[in-house]
Amino acid sequence: MSYFSNGAWWWPYLFILAAGFAATDVWRFLGVYLGGKLSEDSDILVLVRTMATALVAAVIGNLIVFPGGALAHTSLVLRIGAAVLGFVAYLLSGKRMVIGIVAAEFLLLAGLYLEF
Amino acid sequence: MSISIPDTQLPRSTWFLRGVGSAFSLPGLILVSSFVGFAALAKDAGVTMAQAAFMTGVVWALPSMVVLVGAIVSGVALPAALFAVTLSAIRLMPMVMALVPEMRADRTRQWVLYLLSHFVAVTSWVLAMEHLKHIPRGMRTTYYAGLGGTLVTTNIIVVTAVYAVADALPSTISAALLMLTPMYFLTSLWGSARERAGHIAMVLGLGLGPIFHVLLPQFDLLAAGLIGGTIAYGWHLWRRRKARAV
Secondary structure (H helix, E strand, C coil), X not given: CCCCCCCCCCHHHHHHXXXXXXXXXXXXXXXXXXXXXXXXXXXXXXXXXXXXXXXXXXXXXXXXXXXXXXXXXXXXXXXXXXXXXHHHHHHHCCCCHHHHHHHHHHHHHHHHHCXX | CCCCCCHHXXXXXXXXXXXXXXXXXXXXXXXXXXXXXXXXXXXXXXXXXXXXXXHHHHHCCHHHHHHHHHHHHCCCCHHHHHHHHHHHHCCHHHHHHHHHHHHCCCCCCHHHHHHHHXXXXXXXXXXXXXXXHHCCHHHHHHHHHHHHHHHHHHHHHHHHHHHHHHHHCCHHHHHHHHHHXXXXXXXXXXXXXXXXXXXXXXXXXXXXXXXXXXXXXCCHHHHHHHHXXXXXXXXXXXXXXXHHHC
């Protein structure tokens, strides 16, 4: 039942439709249906948002600590250092995403060229 | 924007094209760069070019797509992948709920809103919440169709293009591309948090994700989301009670 478990060409597409399309658009459609009926500040929505935020943050943490591909060959200290300093640059620049992303990428590349 | 012709007299096609134009902006550019990162991630996971393009079109929510690819990599079964992605996508509901009253006019048909809701993801939402108030109400759905449609189409092309050139890239560049996705989310998630509890949830998730990756490899994301989210929510309730007591 995993993504690569079935050799049929359509299986990955079915997997994406069920676990990707249905799993996301159900919330979008529910949002249209409920639009205006439920207050955005209601407690249940706060809980829903904190859970979703923690889950996506867990993905970010895993992408930095346990990356794949070419990033896996870099040192953990360099990746965490680049991410933390990039995030600090983002905060100091008045929450400008570009600054944070460019700073982190610059540090990562500089570290790689210096063979850190 | 033109000042000589009143906005209300401009034809529908003009508003559609203005929506298209608003996709070509700084947030749009950042989104493109994060889709470059996503394509590198998906290719690395063994997802084919056609499957990645399909995923971009039908899912259209980068956090959920990254969770989906994470589930593909760890080889979890369909129900577990569906559960993790469903949990990651909950945040789309309050976003759509906030956008619908902005977009709806008296004569807007319900199916148009359901159709357009598919375009809702962080970038198009931020742009729409910023621009829609300057668009005549009757033209807002048209404007959003231009904006959302352009973002989806552009990024399907971007994903395809990255697959085509990825093998020719030096490993340093590949590493830098794979770093784009976490940095994009690290900054956008922090910026889009509505309340302090969101920031706490984010810090907890960042730490709990790798910890549960080692302890509970099959359920790392779910465990981090449920536990981190509940603690942050508990903090939210505790702080409110304290604020009331003072």
